[in-house]
Amino acid sequence: MSLLALESLRLDAGPRCLIQPLSLQINAGEQIALIGPSGAGKTSLLHALALALRPSSGRLHLDQQDAWALSHSARHRLRRQLMLAPQHPPLPPRQRVAVSVLAGQLPGASLARSLRTLFSPSADQARQAHEALAALELGDRLWSRVDQLSGGERQRVALARLLVSRAPLWLVDEPLSALDPQRAQRSLSVLQHAARQSGRTLVCSLHQVDLARTLFPRIVALRDGRLFYDGPAEGLDDATVAALYAGDETLMPSTPSRAHDADDDARKIDGPREIDGASGVDRPAPTPATPLICR
Numbered sequence: 001m002s003l004l005a006l007e008s009l010r011l012d013a014g015p016r017c018l019i020q021p022l023s024l025q026i027n028a029g030e031q032i033a034l035i036g037p038s039g040a041g042k043t044s045l046l047h048a049l050a051l052a053l054r055p056s057s058g059r060l061h062l063d064q065q066d067a068w069a070l071s072h073s074a075r076h077r078l079r080r081q082l083m084l085a086p087q088h089p090p091l092p093p094r095q096r097v098a099v100s101v102l103a104g105q106l107p108g109a110s111l112a113r114s115l116r117t118l119f120s121p122s123a124d125q126a127r128q129a130h131e132a133l134a135a136l137e138l139g140d141r142l143w144s145r146v147d148q149l150s151g152g153e154r155q156r157v158a159l160a161r162l163l164v165s166r167a168p169l170w171l172v173d174e175p176l177s178a179l180d181p182q183r184a185q186r187s188l189s190v191l192q193h194a195a196r197q198s199g200r201t202l203v204c205s206l207h208q209v210d211l212a213r214t215l216f217p218r219i220v221a222l223r224d225g226r227l228f229y230d231g232p233a234e235g236l237d238d239a240t241v242a243a244l245y246a247g248d249e250t251l252m253p254s255t256p257s258r259a260h261d262a263d264d265d266a267r268k269i270d271g272p273r274e275i276d277g278a279s280g281v282d283r284p285a286p287t288p289a290t291p292l293i294c295r
Ligand SMILES: Nc1ncnc2c1ncn2[C@@H]1O[C@H](COP(=O)(O)OP(=O)(O)OP(=O)(O)O)[C@@H](O)[C@H]1O
Pocket: 013, 014, 016, 018, 036, 037, 038, 039, 040, 041, 042, 043, 044, 045
């Protein structure tokens, strides 16, 4: 039984189509990396999964409930099933880090408990916030003000918020964009380990294709608002990655994630090849090349 099921879900913003009709099933406990070039629609899709963007057509079932067929208040309750960590977390600048982290416990809490959490967190809550921050190497910033943090530290506060939340579905939008490579990998490992330990479902958009292929069992790739690939990480070969990012080589993995011969890879590409007008580079045309690619 899937936790999330999308049936021909389409997203538009005015005249612009952000996501072409897309069908997807996500089971409880899965860990999925969402990849694709800039502008492919990763954030839009995550916002749709978070019930923050209303689809223009299609259905989204979360926890067996047709989210957009529910009343406003029922959908609001359903949102307690998930927590979205946005790429640029809108943390109140004057807030203490501990309180920002504990905001992850507000969904579903009573008004009285929410006020206590925000204005007078208990010792136990402070301990939980500290544990989450310490796991992300920010234990010493518990009582700092948010506006004293760097961009990368703020991103980790948003991850710590997930760690203290009760939501079974974690949606994370490019959590590593402001982190150095080592810290990025460590932070992602913390998140994945915590999700695994507690049976959470994790969907995480990433520009670090190598990390996505190495650390996530399932990859969903978007290009131009379309599903380009959905399948196991080991099925996402270098040729498919090249086709996914064709025209956006700045985002290609710097080194191949698996031992291989680059010439060999080029020979493996069955689909048509094209010459990039700007660079003159011979590259695979953006045509899916594996049977797991959704067209
Ligand atoms: N509200 C909107 N109105 C019009 N266009 C939008 C809107 N939101 C997003 N877009 C466009 O939709 C496309 C997909 O945007 P989205 O942010 O989902 O991509 P992304 O894959 O997350 O990109 P990035 O990796 O750069 O964050 C982009 O071309 C963007 O400009």
